[in-house]
Amino acid sequence: MSLFAEFPKMGRAELRDFKKGIDESFKDFTRDYGEAIEHFFDPLLYFLVWLERLFLNSPWPIVMTAIAILVYFGSRSLKLTFGAILAFLVIGYLDMWEDTMATLAIISVATIVCISVGIPIGILMARSNRAQTLITPILDVMQTIPSFVYLIPVVMLLGIGKVPGLLAVCIYAIPPIVRLTNLGIRLVDKDVMEASEAFGASYSQKLLGVQIPLALPNIFAGVNQTIMMALSMVVIASMIGVKGLGVPVLRAISNQYLALGVMNGLAIVVLAILFDRVSQKFGKRLQAHTESMK
Amino acid sequence: MSDIKVAIKDLYKIFGSNPASMIEKVKNGISKTDLLENFGHVLGLDNVNIEVKKSQLQVIMGLSGSGKSTLIRHINRLIEPTAGSILVDGENILSMSQADLRNFRRSKASMVFQKFGLLPHRKVIENVSYGLTIQGINKQEAFEKSNQWIESVGLSGFENHYPAQLSGGMQQRVGLARALATDADILLMDEAFSALDPLIRSDMQDVLLSLQEKLHKTIIFITHDLDEALKLGDNIAILRDGAVIQSGTAENIILHPADDYVTDFIKDINKARVLKVSSVMTNKDSVQGPEIQDTVIIEDALQIVSQSGSNGAVIVKDGKKIGTVSLADMIMAIARSTKNTDSDTVYR
Numbered sequence: 001m002s003l004f005a006e007f008p009k010m011g012r013a014e015l016r017d018f019k020k021g022i023d024e025s026f027k028d029f030t031r032d033y034g035e036a037i038e039h040f041f042d043p044l045l046y047f048l049v050w051l052e053r054l055f056l057n058s059p060w061p062i063v064m065t066a067i068a069i070l071v072y073f074g075s076r077s078l079k080l081t082f083g084a085i086l087a088f089l090v091i092g093y094l095d096m097w098e099d100t101m102a103t104l105a106i107i108s109v110a111t112i113v114c115i116s117v118g119i120p121i122g123i124l125m126a127r128s129n130r131a132q133t134l135i136t137p138i139l140d141v142m143q144t145i146p147s148f149v150y151l152i153p154v155v156m157l158l159g160i161g162k163v164p165g166l167l168a169v170c171i172y173a174i175p176p177i178v179r180l181t182n183l184g185i186r187l188v189d190k191d192v193m194e195a196s197e198a199f200g201a202s203y204s205q206k207l208l209g210v211q212i213p214l215a216l217p218n219i220f221a222g223v224n225q226t227i228m229m230a231l232s233m234v235v236i237a238s239m240i241g242v243k244g245l246g247v248p249v250l251r252a253i254s255n256q257y258l259a260l261g262v263m264n265g266l267a268i269v270v271l272a273i274l275f276d277r278v279s280q281k282f283g284k285r286l287q288a289h290t291e292s293m294k
Numbered sequence: 295m296s297d298i299k300v301a302i303k304d305l306y307k308i309f310g311s312n313p314a315s316m317i318e319k320v321k322n323g324i325s326k327t328d329l330l331e332n333f334g335h336v337l338g339l340d341n342v343n344i345e346v347k348k349s350q351l352q353v354i355m356g357l358s359g360s361g362k363s364t365l366i367r368h369i370n371r372l373i374e375p376t377a378g379s380i381l382v383d384g385e386n387i388l389s390m391s392q393a394d395l396r397n398f399r400r401s402k403a404s405m406v407f408q409k410f411g412l413l414p415h416r417k418v419i420e421n422v423s424y425g426l427t428i429q430g431i432n433k434q435e436a437f438e439k440s441n442q443w444i445e446s447v448g449l450s451g452f453e454n455h456y457p458a459q460l461s462g463g464m465q466q467r468v469g470l471a472r473a474l475a476t477d478a479d480i481l482l483m484d485e486a487f488s489a490l491d492p493l494i495r496s497d498m499q500d501v502l503l504s505l506q507e508k509l510h511k512t513i514i515f516i517t518h519d520l521d522e523a524l525k526l527g528d529n530i531a532i533l534r535d536g537a538v539i540q541s542g543t544a545e546n547i548i549l550h551p552a553d554d555y556v557t558d559f560i561k562d563i564n565k566a567r568v569l570k571v572s573s574v575m576t577n578k579d580s581v582q583g584p585e586i587q588d589t590v591i592i593e594d595a596l597q598i599v600s601q602s603g604s605n606g607a608v609i610v611k612d613g614k615k616i617g618t619v620s621l622a623d624m625i626m627a628i629a630r631s632t633k634n635t636d637s638d639t640v641y642r
Binding site: 137191198199201205209210285 | 370372395396398399400401402404405408409410411412414417424425427428429472476482
């Protein structure tokens with residue numbers, strides 16, 4: 001009868017030993033390989049630090065001009081360019097320049113990492129159905145698991161700092177680019193692929209000449225989503241030692257500083273909107289030629 | 295033997311989870327319906343044997359589901375057969391390695407598709423030179439070659455347009471130029487003109503015929519349109535349920551349809567435009583009239599004879615009289631046959 005009254009469960013002691021066993025073995029793993037893994041990420045750290053210094057140490061008018069030029073060449077829109085300049089002027093005036101630059105640096109590096117890792121994984125998934133069935137659930141986990149859960153092993157392994165923060169951002173932000181690269185390639189018109197095959201194209205000729213160019217709109221939607229998700233991780237990343245706009249937000253939460261929280265939060269929003277509009281306009285321009293003259 | 299360019303021998307294609315296990319059943323003559331209902335496999339091609347002579351235009355015609363598109367994709371191995379062999383210039387395509395196969399596709403057989411299959415992100419000139427750039431020819435040389443083909447299909451001035459900016463007929467001209475640009479001896483055309491409206495289609499047929507007069511390619515042309523088949527084909531194979539039910543010249547098929555299916559098929563076509571006077575030639579001395587060549591079609595002959603007011607015509611070949619043809623015989627030949635035209639017959 002007791003079986004019906006109470007759910008059959010592991011004994012208290014066994015469960016404790018079970019959890020402890022996992023913790024211990026992971027700690028051992030950390031002790032053995034932690035340093036090696038940390039060194040593995042060193043180039044990334046140097047790059048991130050270099051970029052952050054570049055943003056912070058350059059005189060602000062130069063950074064501002066660079067941003068304006070990038071926005072203009074990305075979007076070809078004067079309205080957006082002036083909007084960007086105005087937004088950054090306000091951010092600077094409200095004393096958020098340094099944090100914004102730090103955030104800009106980590107988002108840029110995270111985006112570069114996500115693109116250079118995510119697109120090849122997406123290509124692999126598009127090529128093999130087995131890879132797709134294997135990787136899809138992993139992506140689901142990465143997107144849905146609470147960030148704090150994977151922060152634990154990351155911090156255990158790499159401690160507190162920029163690299164673990166960057167990793168946390170990437171884990172959360174990489175799924176859309178992988179998914180949309182895969183989807184984009186799979187959606188390429190079968191007739192066009194068959195034609196390419198019939199003319200004797202090799203795998204790389206098909207991939208680079210047909211699949212990637214025709215999947216670009218989707219890949220770009222993925223890049224856009226990745227950037228947005230990276231930005232939304234800024235606050236959580238700041239909990240493990242990443243500098244940027246997340247730090248004051250965190251301080252505002254614990255001290256109930258309404259104005260500070262809202263200001264820095266809005267600065268994140270401004271960055272997000274800018275990235276979004278510029279990358280969307282750029283993506284649209286890339287595929288403008290496939291549309292007929294209307 | 296040497297003038298056979300493409301030989302398809304004992305070709306079978308079965309679709310399903312384990313085609314190899316079904317091949318014996320098919321060879322023993324199981325019907326398509328039986329195979330599907332009892333074993334869950336679809337019979338795509340059933341013992342197809344076709345020989346295509348060099349520089350000929352071979353039409354393979356059949357209704358949808360007859361296996362014609364499946365068949366043409368076997369010739370460049372876009373689809374692997376279940377059994378059989380395909381010889382091109384005596385070499386078996388099926389024993390080629392992947393690298394050999396790619397070379398074969400690049401240089402020996404090019405293809406034109408029903409839905410064009412153009413690269414939407416590339417300009418006309420880049421599309422036409424696609425086969426050449428795949429071969430690794432440098433861009434400038436490829437463009438020069440391609441320009442000639444663009445001109446020969448009548449698309450000069452559109453080199454820098456994108457496919458989406460062209461009409462269907464023009465897009466298929468691009469498809470044709472792209473296939474011709476690789477200088478392949480064999481041209482595979484999968485319902486190439488079926489997606490075009492009738493006037494444009496007729497136009498494209500003329501383009502193809504006039505190009506063929508100069509190029510003498512070996513063309514395998516798939517169609518479901520009998521008029522198109524009769525207009526283009528040096529030789530026609532009719533496919534039904536994956537099997538060739540008749541193969542021969544247009545005249546041959548019209549004069550001697552193999553079975554009711556073919557008879558029903560050809561009953562509505564204009565025979566006067568297909569049959570040549572030689573096919574109804576007799577040797578009656580009573581027939582007098584103007585001299586006409588043996589290759590003249592009855593439609594033209596009727597006009598000549600009726601204008602001359604005589605009761606027939608004298609047929610000549612190489613300047614010598616080889617027979618005569620009477621007006622009555624010509625009219626009988628093109629009259630719609632009354633037997634075997636049961637219009638209630640339904641073919642799947």
